[in-house]
Amino acid sequence: MVPAQATPEGHADPDTGDGTTLPADTAGADGDAHADAAIARLYGEPLLHLPTDLYIPPDALEIFLDAFEGPLDLLLYLIRKQNFNILDIPMAQVTLQYLEYVEQIRKTNLELAAEYLLMAAMLIEIKSRMLLPKRVDTLVEEAEDPRAELVRRLLDYEQIKLAAQQLGALPQLDRDFQRPQLPIEQAPGPILPHVDPHDLQRAWMDVLRRAKLTQHHRIGREELSVREHMSAILRTLQSARFVEFSELFGGQATVPVVVVHFVAMLELAKETLIEITQAEPFAPIYVRLAYSPA
Template sequence: MLPVQAAPGAPADSGLVAEHDPASHDAGLNAAADAAEASIARLYGEPLLRLPSDLYIPPDALEVFLDAFEGPLDLLLYLIRKQNFNILDIPMAQVTLQYLEYVEQIRQRNLELAAEYLLMAAMLIEIKSRMLLPKRQDDLVEDAGDPRAELVRRLLDYEQIKAAALALGALPQEGRDFVRPQLFVEQGLAPSLPDVDPWDLQRAWLEVLRRAKLTQHHRIGRQELSVREHMSAILRTLQAQRFVEFSELFAGQGTVPIVVVHFVAMLELAKETLIEITQAEPFAPIYVRLAYSPA
């Protein structure tokens, strides 16, 4: 027991005493534990003893599905594999009955979800009916095949796709199995310039020179040439000599345009029968002379 002095202003004979009682402390802890056990949930760390009056819980919120199927083929494949049936020889009667039981459970809870399952059930019943019908004489001649063949093909394809999807899902996926590390790099305010090697500068300069050589300019000049003047020059040359070889007639003419005009002038003289172009035999030298006139 610890004596405590009275507060200022209180009577001196009040005799206030603070006493630590272990039993009362244990009782408080037990009451807190009972309240925690009686709570149905915790809201922000505090025990919630009863549900709020305005709380709405949807009817399907607490529904638990033990077996989830992706569709009619998934359910049908599950029933076949569960009972170790041969998928190439499906006992349609047993599978159809089990399938219809599951569809009936779905129909009672969710009619929209059961629509596609009902379609598969109708297909199973149709296949079983075709197997039970007696074959006619024309059917015996032309065998239409097993009615289950198309269903078996669809089941095998679905099983392969499902196995491939499971294999892909088992691969590590970013965001689910691992996270890419991210590193923050603080960039300085001063710009960092790259180091330039002298050889890099030399290669850049050589590349500039190579591109400059690819760019060339061709200037076209205009030169006035007269065919009549060249015709007169050819006639003066032939008057001094009796025969002139073809190549000698173009000697000293200079540039290509002048040679072309000189050749055109020679053709004009031949056209006007003022000159003759002769050759003694094939591949022999060609000679030019003035045309013979009896006058």
């Protein structure tokens, strides 16, 4: 059974468990005359008379007072509410108000009232000590104010309470904001990438490319003799009367050999051992042995 709270009109709003509730506003939106006389509503319909079988448990109606966290909290509330000077507490008024509150909670919760009764005893003791006449004795120092220890405890409690309120005003996780979470699927073991033949081929081509960049280019020197090529040209011309110029280079493979062969031909022409002739412009060039009279 959920305890009911008092309505602004002072009536209780009990919940009987069968759907019967007191109306928050007795005047219906449609202006029905029966709604003014209804004492409750059952499933939205006005109820003019209480059911004969209606049962309200004794603890269904409760009065909710201001909640305090302890005797010091209640005592500080009473002092601040009436703007008393905390350094000069009027013990008579504060003690009377404190005892009235303790009497209220003692009727409903004796276990909770025990802690407050201890503070009430302390207040009564302080009040009685203040009522005792002071002994006039110049040799004895003036006694300390009986309220000093209570004032110190109240000031410390108020300072801690304000600090707690400031800390409570700070943003807190799971109260003012939520930490973003992103689920990550984790495999039981490492997933190796799939390698196809094309990937292997690209890797092999990359190895060859790097090998070509690091290889050394060596230039060798070929030994060629102009005299040997001169002898080869003379042997070729001895077997034929005329030989076309390009046919003399038919068997030469490399550029250095062709160059040396041409130099040998020029040396033979310089020494008048061969003749280079042409019948007309742009006609084929022929080479033959030089004519020497007997």
